[in-house]
Amino acid sequence: MNCANHPEAPAVAFCRECGKAMCQDCQRPALGSIYCQDHVPVTAQTAATPPPLPSDYVTPGPAPPLPIPRIRLRCRRPWWPTRLRTPFSR
Ligand SMILES: [Zn+2]
Numbered sequence: 001m002n003c004a005n006h007p008e009a010p011a012v013a014f015c016r017e018c019g020k021a022m023c024q025d026c027q028r029p030a031l032g033s034i035y036c037q038d039h040v041p042v043t044a045q046t047a048a049t050p051p052p053l054p055s056d057y058v059t060p061g062p063a064p065p066l067p068i069p070r071i072r073l074r075c076r077r078p079w080w081p082t083r084l085r086t087p088f089s090r
């Protein structure tokens with residue numbers, strides 16, 4: 001099944017009203033459902049819809065995880081004499 005408007009584009013959704021196949025560019029999500037251009041609710045048309053992305057738009061993948069710096073604790077002992085009270089306690 002391909003888009004009714006773009007025979008070369010595979011359909012990704014169907015209009016809730018007429019069941020017409022729509023590609024990514026033709027679908028009109030509105031009110032929690034997907035409609036075609038002809039049946040999109042009027043109240044939803046005024047809502048701000050993102051402009052269609054260019055065909056060569058590449059969706060940025062998830063950012064690579066930040067490398068976790070490996071901090072080797074060279075000395076696990078506190079730097080102050082353990083006999084004394086910690087300098088941070090009052
Ligand atoms: Zn429709």
Ligand SMILES: [Zn+2]
Nearest residue numbers: 003006023026
């Ligand atoms: Zn289309």
